Amino acid sequence: MFITLEGVDGAGKSSHLDWLKNWFELRGHRVRMTREPGGTPMGEKLRELVLHDSMHPDTEALIMFAARREHIEQVIRPALAAGEVVISDRFTDASFAYQCGGRGLSESRLAVLESWVHADLHPDATLLFDLPTEIAAQRLASAREPDRFEREKTDFHARVRAAYLRRAEQFPQRIRVIDGSRDIESVRLQLTSVLESLT
Ligand code: TYD
Numbered sequence: 001m002f003i004t005l006e007g008v009d010g011a012g013k014s015s016h017l018d019w020l021k022n023w024f025e026l027r028g029h030r031v032r033m034t035r036e037p038g039g040t041p042m043g044e045k046l047r048e049l050v051l052h053d054s055m056h057p058d059t060e061a062l063i064m065f066a067a068r069r070e071h072i073e074q075v076i077r078p079a080l081a082a083g084e085v086v087i088s089d090r091f092t093d094a095s096f097a098y099q100c101g102g103r104g105l106s107e108s109r110l111a112v113l114e115s116w117v118h119a120d121l122h123p124d125a126t127l128l129f130d131l132p133t134e135i136a137a138q139r140l141a142s143a144r145e146p147d148r149f150e151r152e153k154t155d156f157h158a159r160v161r162a163a164y165l166r167r168a169e170q171f172p173q174r175i176r177v178i179d180g181s182r183d184i185e186s187v188r189l190q191l192t193s194v195l196e197s198l199t
Contacts, residue, residue: 013127013180061109065113088123
């Protein structure tokens with residue numbers, strides 16, 4: 001099973017990574033945790049570039065997909081073939097949300113990259129951590145040094161959020177929206193009910 005986690009910066013998905021891994025391991029699954037951009041040695045180098053150097057929005061999208069190409073080849077496909085549950089902290093929905101919603105790239109151009117890089121591979125389920133962007137911004141303000149995306153203004157994050165929610169409407173079977181504005185316990189109850197419906 002291939003599961004992806006998504007949401008605006010500050011939506012809180014990182015607080016649940018270990019818990020999600022445990023949830024599957026307790027049920028006898030081997031779990032491969034990974035992330036994008038990144039997930040491979042080359043992908044991590046590309047992550048450094050794309051999170052910190054300024055560049056044209058097309059370049060940004062192309063780097064996301066270049067890193068993704070390696071990630072799929074070296075990590076995701078082999079792990080799925082070995083019967084592992086793969087949990088990726090972000091995947092292609094993030095490109096639609098950030099590069100199209102946030103930066104304004106056309107969805108049809110991005111769809112070309114998607115079908116080039118992974119026409120035949122899609123997440124089985126996507127957990128979308130959603131919350132008002134003002135709350136996300138408050139949470140980020142107390143966090144570490146912001147990267148290029150986290151430094152963007154509120155309207156950028158509002159567009160990213162809206163793009164994620166549009167994707168959730170487009171793919172209601174796959175994308176499950178989690179109310180990330182609630183406390184950790186309530187988020188875990190929501191996650192449990194989604195995970196139980198998947199397994
Ligand atoms: P993030 O998961 O927020 O990392 P961290 O929790 O360590 O800050 O991901 C880094 C950023 O990359 C995030 O702001 C969203 C951005 N991103 C894109 O813009 N497009 C993509 O395709 C992906 C995978 C991520």
